[in-house]
Amino acid sequence: MLSYTYEVEVPTPKERVIDLLSDPFLLSGVFGHVGILQAFDQNRQEFVSPDSLSSPATRFKVLYVIGTPDTKVYTSMGEMAGPELSVSGVTYKGFSYDNKVKWTLNFEVKSVKPSVTHVRIAVSTDYDTSFLDRLTGKKQFNLAEHIVKAHVVPYLRWYFRAESLSLDIKPVLKFSEEGILGDLLPKVVRSIRDIEYGVVVIEGFEARGRMYVKGGRVVEGEVVVNGERLSGPEAIVQLLHVQSGAKVSVYTVDAWPAIISVLSRAGSRLSTEKPRQSTGEARQPSEGSNTA
Numbered sequence: 001m002l003s004y005t006y007e008v009e010v011p012t013p014k015e016r017v018i019d020l021l022s023d024p025f026l027l028s029g030v031f032g033h034v035g036i037l038q039a040f041d042q043n044r045q046e047f048v049s050p051d052s053l054s055s056p057a058t059r060f061k062v063l064y065v066i067g068t069p070d071t072k073v074y075t076s077m078g079e080m081a082g083p084e085l086s087v088s089g090v091t092y093k094g095f096s097y098d099n100k101v102k103w104t105l106n107f108e109v110k111s112v113k114p115s116v117t118h119v120r121i122a123v124s125t126d127y128d129t130s131f132l133d134r135l136t137g138k139k140q141f142n143l144a145e146h147i148v149k150a151h152v153v154p155y156l157r158w159y160f161r162a163e164s165l166s167l168d169i170k171p172v173l174k175f176s177e178e179g180i181l182g183d184l185l186p187k188v189v190r191s192i193r194d195i196e197y198g199v200v201v202i203e204g205f206e207a208r209g210r211m212y213v214k215g216g217r218v219v220e221g222e223v224v225v226n227g228e229r230l231s232g233p234e235a236i237v238q239l240l241h242v243q244s245g246a247k248v249s250v251y252t253v254d255a256w257p258a259i260i261s262v263l264s265r266a267g268s269r270l271s272t273e274k275p276r277q278s279t280g281e282a283r284q285p286s287e288g289s290n291t292a
Contacts, residue, residue: 001126004144008156009118014111015201015210017119020160021090021107022083022208024060031105032151034080034094035063042227057227058082064096066143076100085208087178087247089120102126105147114171119156123147171199171251181207181246185239188248192216195252202239204246211236213250 010017020026028034038047040059047061062080067073078101082092089108095101108120123144175191177184181204188200198213202223209223209230222231223239230238 001124002142002144003122003124004142004148005120005122006148006153007118007120008153009112009116010156010160011116012160013115014109014117017109017117018090018203021109022085024058024080024082024092027082027092028060028062028080030151030155031147033064033066033147035065036060036080037063055227058084062094064094064101066101074100085203085205087203087245100127101143103143103147105152121148121152171253173249174198174252175250176247178247179245181242181244181248182240184246184248185236188250189236191250192218195250197255198250198252201249201251202246203249204242204244206244207239207242207246209235213252 025036028036036050038061039050039053040046040057040061041048041053042055042057044054058081060080062078064076064078065073066075076096076098078094078096080092080094082090082105084091084093088110089106091104091106093104095103103123103125106122108122110118110120112118125144125147127143174195175188177187181202192198192200192213193216195213195216200211200213200218200221202209202211207223207225209221211218211221211223211233213219218233218236220232221235222229223235224230225239225242
């Protein structure tokens, strides 16, 4: 088994990074050698095309493609599992049905600053080394290093984009605790009572998502629990029955500076615009009219 690790800082908030890394369709494209063909349906207990899903799970039937335009190309059917969410990050795993390739990719995500995230990428691969050496024409080909250096890092460095609109909103952490999700929610409800605008972030093994706060109560949000999406203010009630571990953080935000920022930018833009000229003919005053 070969392993490789790499660390990089991304100029994006942690929540945004986790959102993108938790998208299996996006990440399979970043890998460069994995194509999702079908997703596992929990209700039907079989792989189906994504448009036929009724209850999605974090399990996929994939096509592995290893090689380059300059070498022979190896293809094989297999599976990929993920994202597996933990308090520290996101994990994906996979294997080919012919047992020639097996791999694990883990992202450890840590907030350095409100707008900077430290990402540690760790890949472990187990495969027939002689098989890949013959395929690539390279001796001691390190597939783990290749996945990180040739695919994941270039994506983070050149193609990963933060939010295009930057507002002057600085979230302030009011509450954060790890434990059984259902036991933490009463504390969350108490902590949001005096929050005008805020967000509740849930990061767990079986549940993850966000709930948005306005006027001291949850008014909107979406949380995924074991592949099932819960939305709306009723989600917090359903989460009371979740007995798995999670980290729950409550942030409050002062929206007024953001409003001032938007209005200021709009005002600056409008002040540079020239007044529109009338396209009609100027109206002449009629005789005898009072122009005083």
